[in-house]
Amino acid sequence: MVGRRWSVLLLVGALAAASVMGAAAAPAFRFDRNIKVGVVDTYSGPPAVFGNDALNGFRLALQEINRDGVHGARIEFVTRDEKFSPEIGLSMARELVLQERVDVLVGTINSATALAISAFAREQRVPFIVWISKSEAITGAKGHRYVFSTGENTAMAGKALAEAMARRGYTRFWLAAEDYEYGHAITNSFWRFMKRARPESTLVGQTWWRTGEPDLVPYLTQILQARPQAVFFGTGGAGMANVMRTMQVIGFAQRIPSAIHTAIDVTVLRPLGAAAPEGVFGTTDYLYYYPETPANRKFVQDFQAAYGSPPGFPAFHGYITGYFIAEAYRKARSLDRDRFVEALEGLRVRTPMGEVEMRGCDHQAVLPIIFGVTRRDPRFPHLVAGDPTILPGRDVMPTCEDIRRARERAQ
């Protein structure tokens, strides 16, 4: 009997040793080809500053990632210019998926394009990561298994801005926005949260103009004459420059407090230079000069060295998108699109703004929102965010329950 027990132990021990040695000697897992990413964004006209910024951030991430690769594979990418048109963007996405056979689609600044491509991605079962567009419908009511967002959305920004304005005691508002998906989304979100924070708020009036409308003077002068307590502008990539410039010329923000999402972002303020207005309340989810953590400082240094100027929020999103893609493939150990999607859900990556999670229930990255007011600072060649405060992502994001209900309602 004793002999038998010893021989069993010996057998088990031998097997264990063999498997350990076997594992150590087995070859490391490798992908058999490179990973191909298709980027659709706007590279012409005023929104091009955002598109280029995001691409630069993405490229920087890929440079770092491709040094060691992902299981031996490099991440490559191709770009297509959608010229801020959903029609062109959709056909570009189609070409990238059907012709170029990309593994992942990435883009874009135009929220309408993002929604159009998202519908296509769902049909084709191709993962699509949105990195600048902010309409909350992207991961909210119109979200699905294959679409992700690495940028903040209008629900988060609207809530942050509304609560900040409510704290300051404003209740009589004028809403002015661009008549397209993003304009409607951010304005609705702001007003929704404003009514929640201060139910007694009233709407003095609203104006909607065409995206990229060149002459905003008559619109702004008309709003001045209506004399609201404060104004919320729902303008995005194509219209920000004109709104900010016109506000500065007629001294709008000095006469009436104004709030705009991304007003404090450097991608918006830098090209305007001296033509940027002071005293505008704004939000963004990334600033290169605040907070000054070591991770942020390193990112800014590398970015500046590579591209000559500091990064804005699109670059930050592009950068973390690169890392999300790499880490998801690393975890999935497969080039299969569904494995990639599953790996990406709930994934956390380390970013210049700390650890960011890709929330599983809606595929929305949990990002903080920074609130500030535009102000001149002699240390910088552009306006900066004065008195900045940070709201953590989970305080401003809709709950998973909200998302579930929104998607149900949309069916």
Next chain:
Amino acid sequence: MDAAAVLGQLVVGLSRAMILFIVSAGLTLILGVLRVPNVFHGSLYMLGAFVAWTVAEAVGSHPAGLWLALAAAPLVTAAVGLVLERLLLSRLYHREHLMLILFTFGVMLVLNDVVKLLWGPTYRSLVPPPSLQGAVTVLGVALPKFNLVLLVAGPLVGLSLWLFTHRTRAGRIARAAATDRDMVAVLGVDVSRVFGMAFGLGCFLAGLGGALVAPTTSITLGMDHSLLIDSFLIVIVGGLGNLWGALAGSLLFGITQSVGLLVWPQFAVAFPYAVTAAVLLVRPTGLLRSAW
């Protein structure tokens, strides 16, 4: 909505109308004399804005920079137009009318991409000299100071054009050619030279419009699009080839939109189009007598 508000919006709309007038005057001149709807008129406007920016940047912060830009840009666009007309367009005069129109469309496509090639896809800002920055309060409305320049430039251009077409020999010949080119040819005038002059002048005005608008807006690709359709509609509403018509149409456009904002902010931008359609349904040849 009180009287002050209306007056204020009126003034704002007026300054926008001046740009429209300058560009439309050029378009209607070309249309009247050559009978060609110049589809690349908007591209020249855009080119004028970009050239103005380049000149102003090159000169730097010297206050004369803007004035130099305002002088240089129209000359560049006039040159471009003249070269195209002399070398290419003039060879098509004997051809089908449609070919002329399609040719100008082709040039528009080329010019737009040439601008993209030369200046890249990002937008530019032209800041006016410090004396013209900021705003003044006119009739209770905050009007950008530079818009005052527009309010002066418009009538100046209009007056110069009127003097030219009514008091100079060349101008009167142009008017005659617009009405009856065969008769003018019979009288021994080189009609082709008249065409060239009219075309060059029209292109000059397009560039001037672009240069004047440059300090007030983002200078960007695509700025020609809405302006082209607006100026075409203005020319049609005013009467093809009629300079006063271009003025009337521009005023209509600029003012219906800015005052319309007080009435129906949502739909105000469609007011000019609605009014245009209404006018044309009643008087298809335009408000004022057309040149032909």
Next chain:
Amino acid sequence: MSGRVLLGLALAALAAAPAVLPPFFVYLLALVLVTGLLATSLNLVLGYGGLYQFHHGVFYGIGAYTAAVGITRLGWPAWLAFLAGPLAAGLAGLVIGFFCVRLSRLYFGMLQLSLGSFVWIVALRWYPVTGGDNGIHGIPLPPVLQTLPGAYALVAGAVVASLAALRAVVRSPFGLTLQAIRDNPQRSEVMGVDVRAHQLAAIVLAAFFAGVAGVLYVALERSVFPSMLFWVLSLEILVMCLLGGWFTFSGPLVGAAVVVGLRTLAGRYTEYWTLMLGVLLILLIFFLPEGIMGHLQRRWNAYRALSARPATAGDVRG
């Protein structure tokens, strides 16, 4: 004879395409067919009617938007929406055409341009109904149309049927009268032809088929965009007609194939597609104003004329 053989081959190729070509090219072929129908419908009034139809895209857009709005906002079933589109477009053709035929050439084009622009700006601003700047996308369609082969089958079938109908119109007495009016309106009038009625009928027909093209676009793309109503598209269709040959029936289709093909190909390698199109157009105007098919037809006719002569010694054939 050989025309019939060619046609038969073409139809067979169309039918075989989804089985033979990769999906992207099937999609591209469908797009070419839709655009070709649009261009051919324009050519009914442009080439055969001699009218300056500067804003034909309006009817295309109206057809597409009617279907899209019908399905997404009014809850219509797809077949109803697809029927309503061309009808709405035809109605628009009647209204717009009514005002335009009263005018001479250039004014006709200009008025159409302005009325069309008004439609465009309404679509652009009426956000709750038309989706404004975004347009409408992700339009729900019956499951059979949601697959590429299914959509392609609808597109190919409808386009072939429409082209057959248009060809019949062009060869009918109505079509011949239309061409007579194009060549000499005064003489036609003197001979008792109601010029305006014919022209208006042609516009309505052209608008109807443009609406068909619009509805087919919805079936293919499941989206509509305000750019369908913008004047630049209308000019692009004009270019296709010119490129292909606007005095021939198949010219616009060829032109559409070339433009769509070039645009897709060019988009992969260059950002300057518009530059290429512009240069192509200018070259066409100077060197090939009759278009590809026009040129080929002239060569073919000359060849036929040559080979019809009785052979004599020293004749060089071909």
